[in-house]
Amino acid sequence: MRDRETDCNPVLMGAPPRNRKQLLVKSFWIVIWFFYLAGPVGNLVEGDMSPAHEVLGWSGLLTFVVLYFALVFRRMAHRPAPDRVARTVVACITALAIVMSLVLGPNWLVLFTFVGVAVGVTEPLRVSRWTIPALTALLLLIGSRYPDVRAYLFGYAIPCLLAGFSMTGVQYLIRTTQELRAAREEVARLAANEERLRLARDLHDLLGHSLSLITLKSELAGRMLPGAAEAAAQQVADIERVSRQALVDVREAVTGYRRPRLAVELAGVRAALRTAAIRADIDPALEREHRGLTAEGEGALAWALREAVTNVVRHSGADRCELLLTEEWEADERRYLCLSVIDDGAGPPRGGGHDGNGLSGLRERLALADGRLETGTARRGGGFALRAYVPLGTPPLTGTAAHGTDHSPATDPTPSGA
Numbered sequence: 562m563r564d565r566e567t568d569c570n571p572v573l574m575g576a577p578p579r580n581r582k583q584l585l586v587k588s589f590w591i592v593i594w595f596f597y598l599a600g601p602v603g604n605l606v607e608g609d610m611s612p613a614h615e616v617l618g619w620s621g622l623l624t625f626v627v628l629y630f631a632l633v634f635r636r637m638a639h640r641p642a643p644d645r646v647a648r649t650v651v652a653c654i655t656a657l658a659i660v661m662s663l664v665l666g667p668n669w670l671v672l673f674t675f676v677g678v679a680v681g682v683t684e685p686l687r688v689s690r691w692t693i694p695a696l697t698a699l700l701l702l703i704g705s706r707y708p709d710v711r712a713y714l715f716g717y718a719i720p721c722l723l724a725g726f727s728m729t730g731v732q733y734l735i736r737t738t739q740e741l742r743a744a745r746e747e748v749a750r751l752a753a754n755e756e757r758l759r760l761a762r763d764l765h766d767l768l769g770h771s772l773s774l775i776t777l778k779s780e781l782a783g784r785m786l787p788g789a790a791e792a793a794a795q796q797v798a799d800i801e802r803v804s805r806q807a808l809v810d811v812r813e814a815v816t817g818y819r820r821p822r823l824a825v826e827l828a829g830v831r832a833a834l835r836t837a838a839i840r841a842d843i844d845p846a847l848e849r850e851h852r853g854l855t856a857e858g859e860g861a862l863a864w865a866l867r868e869a870v871t872n873v874v875r876h877s878g879a880d881r882c883e884l885l886l887t888e889e890w891e892a893d894e895r896r897y898l899c900l901s902v903i904d905d906g907a908g909p910p911r912g913g914g915h916d917g918n919g920l921s922g923l924r925e926r927l928a929l930a931d932g933r934l935e936t937g938t939a940r941r942g943g944g945f946a947l948r949a950y951v952p953l954g955t956p957p958l959t960g961t962a963a964h965g966t967d968h969s970p971a972t973d974p975t976p977s978g979a
Contacts (some may be wrong), residue, residue: 587637591630597675598622600668601661601782610665618665625657629675636682647683654679655696662703667710670717673700677721681728693725727852764811771807775800821863824845830870830884837874839882839904851898853954861930862900865949868919869902876904877945895955897932905944909937927951 604610605618632650635642642650658672673696680692697718704714772919782796827847834841854862866884873882885901932951938948 567844584638588634588939591633592905594675594678595626597671598626600671601665604666604668614665618661619655621661622892625654625661625672629656629679632679633682640751641683644683651676651679651683659699659703662700663706664668667704667707667717670700670704670710673697673717674721674724677725678728681725682732686729686733689725689729693722693729696725697722751909768807769812771803771810775807778803778875821860821867823859823863823866826863826866830866833870833874834882839873839879842881842883844885844887847884849886851886851953853896854898854951855930855954857930858932858951858953859896861927861932861951862898862949864926865900865934865947866922868923869947869949870898872919872947873902873904873906879904879906879944881905889950897950898953900949901946902948903939903944903946905939908943908945923949 578950601618601622605615605622608615610618613825628650632642632647632654641647654672656678658669658676658799661669661672677693677696680689680696700721701714701718704710710717723925739752778796778800784794785793785796827843831841870882870884873879881904883901883903885899885903887899887901889897889899920934920936927934927949930951932949935948935950937946940946
């Protein structure tokens, strides 16, 4: 399956590489900037240097590139070198930039831009905010020795300054992304713990009294036997009744926990569409409560939302998915809640008329909630549309009844329309 997350974030900023391909992508985004070394390489290829200068140039440039690549790559791959090692490497490439700029000419001033990037990658802001301007000042000082480049010396200085501070900002963004990811995982863990605690509390409340009563009645029946068999039989009958009621309570509780909710499914839908790089247009009505919507109806809509978005992610090839929730009146004067999931993908399969297992099961779920399912081509330019309908209860009437009967509290406590 195509990795859409990688397509949206090709450098995988803030995340370590998970396979060889992602490792190569990170390497590529370092190597691509080496085209700025065209000036020094061209200077060496021209052949106007002495043999000693050529040896210094090639060996120094190769050493500089290897040290710089190793330093930045380890940081991008989330295997940073220890601080002492990183600062030693930065000091070495700074020394190489100074020596080769002084000895080999102004074309080598571009090395200071790479040094600025290395400082921005490895050092915190409290250090880089003065180290990068100091590097830029050093570049200007060395460049002023060459009269033929003084006119465009800032063409070397500005990239050094901007690249260094840009990488400082990128490192701050990466740290923030990592903190947000860790916070999201912590929130999910705390939510799971809270749900377990809530389940434990509910089961304790449901079973604590019933099991205590069963224990007491069992002990009482045991003490009654064999002398008071009829009374013991009554206690056993009470035990059976209490245990049956406890079983009913537990089943209802478990059913409530297992029933999907629209709010819960909506959170999963957002994550699924975001991971699949599908733009989601979500109706705010999905996040509100709807009067008259039964638990069975909400469960059926939640299943419809899950199944529809799963199909969009797996099969549609869509770039956009629209989620709508509307109230509609039918010809029989019944009010329905309609969930619409519309995408701009490949649309229904040719030939039509055949639902997969997921849609067939969804039709059955909706039918149990007195609802229905409609599928077909989307209204706008192809795509696929799924609409799930469930009935809403009649909202309570307000005001006086149509017959004009006086329903004052003193004569009739029942509200009008009840």
